[in-house]
Amino acid sequence: MTRNLPCELLSIIEPLCSDCFTCVKWFIAWSLCFNDNFGVRQGLVLAHFLFALYVDNLANLCSPQSWFIILYADDILLITLSVIELERLFRAYEAKLFWLRIAINYKKSCCLRIGPRCDVACVRVCTCSIGQTLLS
Numbered sequence: 562m563t564r565n566l567p568c569e570l571l572s573i574i575e576p577l578c579s580d581c582f583t584c585v586k587w588f589i590a591w592s593l594c595f596n597d598n599f600g601v602r603q604g605l606v607l608a609h610f611l612f613a614l615y616v617d618n619l620a621n622l623c624s625p626q627s628w629f630i631i632l633y634a635d636d637i638l639l640i641t642l643s644v645i646e647l648e649r650l651f652r653a654y655e656a657k658l659f660w661l662r663i664a665i666n667y668k669k670s671c672c673l674r675i676g677p678r679c680d681v682a683c684v685r686v687c688t689c690s691i692g693q694t695l696l697s
Contacts (some may be wrong), residue, residue, distance in 0.1 A: 568598060575684065577605060619657055644683070 585592040605611075612635055619637070620630055628641040628650050639654065641647040658665060672683035 574607065574611070577607070578611070614664070616661065617697070619654065644672070 581597045583597045584594045591603045616632060616637075619632065627642045627646055629672060631640070633640040637654065639647060639650050641650055655665060674681060674683060
């Protein structure tokens, strides 16, 4: 609604994302159906667009000119000029994502160095405690 979308359009989109049921198929076996109440429905053509609308305000965190963000589908790429700046940006995004009720999958997160120190390995991204992360 803050994007001034017509109420008629919202009334069409809302049922697509609520009261969804799903099941899991593994080889030839199927699980019982269960209610899937969070996220955007898998396979929905509008899913990428709806997610982009949901996280659009994240780009506002990139106020320093040395911070950059690339959002694609449910992937977020953070780019900075130093590891220290990346730590600051990561913490800002972590807090914003927590507020949006979006969990970070730390097992799929990584840090990559490009430049003269590219051969220096980064420590893996991990959660230390609720709301704190470690990134080196």
